[in-house]
Amino acid sequence: MSVPVTATLDARPSAPKGLLAQLASIVGGYHVLSDPDLTAGHEVDWTGRFTGPTPVVVRPRNPHEVAAVLRACAQYRVPVIPQGGNTGLVGGGVPRQGEAVLSTTRLTDLEPVDRLSGQVTVGAGATLAAVQRHVREAGYDIAVDLAARDSATIGGMVATNAGGLRVLRWGPMRSQVVGVEAVLADGRVMNRLSGLPKDSSGYDLTQLLVGSEGTLAVITRVRLRLIPLFTDRVTVLLALQDTATALRVLALVRGSVPSLDSAEITYADGVALVHKHLRLPSPFRTPTPYPVHLLLECAAQRDPADDLIEALERSPDLLDSAIATDEPSRRALWAHREGHTDAVNAAGVPLKLDVAVPLEELAAFEQEVRGLTVRHAPGARLVLFGHLAEGNYHVNILDAGDRDEELSEAVLRAVARRGGTISAEHGIGVAKARWLSLTRAAVDLDLAAVTKRAWDPEALLNPGVLFSADPA
Numbered sequence: 001m002s003v004p005v006t007a008t009l010d011a012r013p014s015a016p017k018g019l020l021a022q023l024a025s026i027v028g029g030y031h032v033l034s035d036p037d038l039t040a041g042h043e044v045d046w047t048g049r050f051t052g053p054t055p056v057v058v059r060p061r062n063p064h065e066v067a068a069v070l071r072a073c074a075q076y077r078v079p080v081i082p083q084g085g086n087t088g089l090v091g092g093g094v095p096r097q098g099e100a101v102l103s104t105t106r107l108t109d110l111e112p113v114d115r116l117s118g119q120v121t122v123g124a125g126a127t128l129a130a131v132q133r134h135v136r137e138a139g140y141d142i143a144v145d146l147a148a149r150d151s152a153t154i155g156g157m158v159a160t161n162a163g164g165l166r167v168l169r170w171g172p173m174r175s176q177v178v179g180v181e182a183v184l185a186d187g188r189v190m191n192r193l194s195g196l197p198k199d200s201s202g203y204d205l206t207q208l209l210v211g212s213e214g215t216l217a218v219i220t221r222v223r224l225r226l227i228p229l230f231t232d233r234v235t236v237l238l239a240l241q242d243t244a245t246a247l248r249v250l251a252l253v254r255g256s257v258p259s260l261d262s263a264e265i266t267y268a269d270g271v272a273l274v275h276k277h278l279r280l281p282s283p284f285r286t287p288t289p290y291p292v293h294l295l296l297e298c299a300a301q302r303d304p305a306d307d308l309i310e311a312l313e314r315s316p317d318l319l320d321s322a323i324a325t326d327e328p329s330r331r332a333l334w335a336h337r338e339g340h341t342d343a344v345n346a347a348g349v350p351l352k353l354d355v356a357v358p359l360e361e362l363a364a365f366e367q368e369v370r371g372l373t374v375r376h377a378p379g380a381r382l383v384l385f386g387h388l389a390e391g392n393y394h395v396n397i398l399d400a401g402d403r404d405e406e407l408s409e410a411v412l413r414a415v416a417r418r419g420g421t422i423s424a425e426h427g428i429g430v431a432k433a434r435w436l437s438l439t440r441a442a443v444d445l446d447l448a449a450v451t452k453r454a455w456d457p458e459a460l461l462n463p464g465v466l467f468s469a470d471p472a
Contacts, residue, residue, distance in 0.1 A: 012036060013098030015055040016076040023058050026068045031059040031106070042083060042101045043094060048349050050091030050430070054081070057101040062109075063181060063189055063220040066102070070218065070460075071187035073100055079460045080185070082214035084125060084156030087148045089352045090429025092213050092465045093156070099463070104155050107220055113138035119178060119195045121223045124155025131224075140226035143170035147338040155219040160427040161211035165262045168254070168389035170227060172425075174210045179223030182209055182216075185460045195223045208451070213427045214462040216455040230299035233261075234308055235330040237283050239290035239320035243363040246294045249315050250388055256311045259300040264337045265388040266293045270344075270396075273383060274336060277343035283333060284320040294388065295337050297330075340385045344396045350383075351404045353395040353411050357420035362391045365418055369395060372410045377403040392424040412438055433468040 015034065023032045033039050034056050044051040055078075060066045073080050079099040086093055095101055107125035113135055114120060120140075122131050128149040132142055146152050146164040156162075158180070163172040170176070179193040192206045209216060240246050243265070250263050266274075268289045274280065284290070298304035305325055312318065324330040344350050357365045366384065373382040377400040386393040400407055412422045416438040422428075428436055437445060449467065452459070 012053045013055045015100070016078065019072060019076045019078060020056060022072045023056065023069060026072065027058055027060050027065050031061075033057040033059075039101070042086065042103065045089070045091055045094045046087045047089055047345070047352060049352075050094050050096075052094055052096040053098060054095040054101045055098060057103055059103045059106050061106045063107075063183060066107075066183045066218055066220050067187040067189055069102060070183055070185055074186055074458065074460060077458070077460070079463050080218075081462055082155075082159070082218045084153035084159075085127065085148070085151040087152045087156065088160065088429060089354065089426045090423070090431040092160075092427055092429030092431075092462065096430065096464055102218060104153060104218075104220075107155070109221075110134045113140060113226070114195070115139075117195055117197075118226045119223055120226060121179070121193055121195075121221055122154055123221055124158070124219045125153050128152050128154065128157065135226055136229055139229050141229045142224065143176050143227045144173050147341060154222050154224070158210055158219055158222055159213050160425065163387065163390065163392065163425045165264065165387070167387060167392075168263055169261050174207065176225050177206060177210055177222060178225050180206045180209050180219055181221035183218045183220055185217070185456045185458065189220075190217065193221060193223045211427065213429065213465050215452055215465050215467075216461065218461070228301070231301055232303045233297060233299045233325070233330060234303070234305040235295065235297045235324045235333050236308060236312070237322045237333045237336065238294045238296065238312070238318055239284055239288075240292040240294055240317060241319065242292055243366045245317045246292055246388060247359060247362065249294060249312070249317060250296075252315055253296060253308065253311045254389070257298060257304065257307050259298040259304040259307065260296065261299040262295065262297040263388045264295040264385070266295070266337055266340065266385045267291065267383075269381070270340050270383040270385050271336060273347060274339040274343045277346050278335060278339045280335060280339070283322040283336060286320070288320070290319055293336065295333065337385065340383065340394075340396075344383050344398065347381075348398045351395075351397040351400055351407060353397075353408060353422075354392070354424055354426045355395060355411070355415045355420055355422055356390055356392040356424035357415055357418045359389075359391045361418040361420070362388075362393075365414065365420075366393070368414050369393070369411060372414065373397060373407065376407050376410055377401065380407075387424075390424065391420070408432075408435070415439070428466050430464045433464070433466060436466070436468070 104125035107123035109123040111121040380400040381398040383396040
């Protein structure tokens with residue numbers, strides 16, 4: 001990427017005199033990291049593509065400490081990067097020009113599940129997996145699920161409006177958030193954690209923070225809407241000829257099986273990479289490398305297998321299939337999809353572009369992306385996978401050499417021409433800030449800049465993220 005998001009780690013910035021001592025008095029010296037060996041893990045993002053130095057990583061334990069830390073940094077005019085599990089893909093959670101890093105990894109409180117309202121309040125630094133375990137003990141579940149559940153934090157998921165594997169039934173993170181506690185750059189605390197299902201008193205500031213990528217405030221606690229913990233699941237992996245066929249099968253199942261929870265699409269090249277990386281056998285009766293795999297999962301309080309099988313029997317397009325109803329077999333089928341990210345990263349540092357287009361454009365867009373990759377980087381390897389029901393592709397391109405910017409431009413412009421979005425998950429970060437105008441009108445960008453100035457007039461929170469130029 002050509003976006004200037006890196007700085008040499010050799011030219012390390014130093015914190016203003018007095019700031020480190022002040023931070024230590026707030027959170028304790030053990031949680032103020034300034035040694036390069038200790039800050040290194042916070043200076044590189046999950047992809048390895050974005051990196052930059054920080055003078056200090058500070059780890060507050062509660063909202064009061066977060067407020068005090070932000071007041072101290074504001075006093076010294078030190079910009080702050082809020083950082084959760086550091087699983088982002090667009091450079092939005094790592095330092096770039098010597099900013100301080102505020103890690104939320106100690107904000108992990110899990111409050112009791114409110115069974116009456118079907119809600120729970122959790123710390124922003126709690127991982128998705130930890131919250132899942134917590135609410136499942138009370139007979140509930142979280143609607144959003146991700147392959148990175150063991151490291152992705154709730155605060156980061158809210159900040160990027162994460163989608164994941166169940167959006168077709170439950171919606172993205174925005175649909176699950178009923179309350180937020182957040183700290184502004186000047187240390188003021190906004191508390192909207194009541195979880196009231198009906199509140200028509202003016203602007204919904206809670207929802208404004210969803211997808212804000214740490215540019216407006218530091219999220220410290222989140223109140224989530226919960227869903228039932230389903231007792232029965234069935235997973236099928238279908239072998240198909242092409243994307244258009246996968247869309248026809250999806251429409252058939254979606255229209256007749258209300259328990260449909262997930263619809264994930266993968267392709268032969270990506271599946272081969274996963275099989276090699278994880279040493280997985282073919283899930284089908286024969287090891288034929290089928291062009292397209294479609295994974296469908298249904299969840300209900302009674303066995304949904306018969307409903308799903310009945311719907312699929314009406315489809316003439318299936319080349320092969322595998323079905324699983326017990327947990328080990330289901331996880332084995334899911335490995336063919338969830339193993340994609342690790343397999344791609346093991347093969348190199350990929351260019352990652354998370355995009356979505358209208359479903360009627362999806363099959364043509366898939367072919368266009370393949371053609372663009374060959375045209376702009378003939379030696380590159382394209383791995384596509386994603387959430388079929390949302391038209392959401394994870395575009396991964398390996399071995400593009402110095403063609404990353406050229407490819408990004410071409411793919412994102414193709415998305416815009418087809419009426420899509422340049423970010424369906426993971427946010428804009430710094431990686432896509434220069435292209436945001438492709439899918440956002442000038443009035444949208446003007447209003448976003450005014451909002452940023454109102455919440456963070458000194459532009460101290462996550463500078464460079466979302467905006468290609470400083471809105472202040």
